[in-house]
Amino acid sequence: NAGVMQNPRHLVRRRGQEARLRCSPMKGHSHVYWYRQLPEEGLKFMVYLQKENIIDESGMPKERFSAEFPKEGPSILRIQQVVRGDSAAYFCASSPLAGIGTEAFFGQGTRLTVV
Amino acid sequence: TQLLEQSPQFLSIQEGENLTVYCNSSSVFSSLQWYRQEPGEGPVLLVTVVTGGEVKKLKRLTFQFGDARKDSSLHITAAQPGDTGLYLCAGVNNDMRFGAGTRLTVKP
Numbered sequence: 001n002a003g004v005m006q007n008p009r010h011l012v013r014r015r016g017q018e019a020r021l022r023c024s025p026m027k028g029h030s031h032v033y034w035y036r037q038l039p040e041e042g043l044k045f046m047v048y049l050q051k052e053n054i055i056d057e058s059g060m061p062k063e064r065f066s067a068e069f070p071k072e073g074p075s076i077l078r079i080q081q082v083v084r085g086d087s088a089a090y091f092c093a094s095s096p097l098a099g100i101g102t103e104a105f106f107g108q109g110t111r112l113t114v115v
Numbered sequence: 116t117q118l119l120e121q122s123p124q125f126l127s128i129q130e131g132e133n134l135t136v137y138c139n140s141s142s143v144f145s146s147l148q149w150y151r152q153e154p155g156e157g158p159v160l161l162v163t164v165v166t167g168g169e170v171k172k173l174k175r176l177t178f179q180f181g182d183a184r185k186d187s188s189l190h191i192t193a194a195q196p197g198d199t200g201l202y203l204c205a206g207v208n209n210d211m212r213f214g215a216g217t218r219l220t221v222k223p
Binding site: 031035040042044045055056091093103104106108109 | 121155156158163201203205207210213
């Protein structure tokens, strides 16, 4: 059973371009979380999705950022018109269900660098 | 504002010392988890605590869940350089929210 797969591992974009970050959850997991991490800092919650639904996007900037988790295929975090401040590591985690005792499994992250 | 507040934010100690890090919230959680993240990797689960007042031990690590299920602590005895990393707590209800973490450095 493969773990959570994120790709690409490293992504370089020029200012103004679009960045697409992919997260394939573990098999059977229908809950996906996205987090952003700046160097030397902790994880900042961005968005929580279940299949085809955004449950909580309170951590997402209201402009330029969007996320989806379609019925088929990976979850996508999309950043339009990237700026230097978007440079960070973006982690996704998946879990099989919500609630007590649920373990979240993390991918290795995508490191976005905006030049 | 973080739902879970972790303290201290940074901690640097010598090998062999003991330490405690804290995770506090005003919210009640059905369970609370601790993760450790090493550089360049995603966080990995260390433990889940479920019952108020519960204490779990994992070798030199002792985890405690507060009686009211709002807070937790992680105590490390005789820290080693291999304990270096970012320690994150996560409160679980219908979703999962993380604190900002405590970045621990253990110097040889």
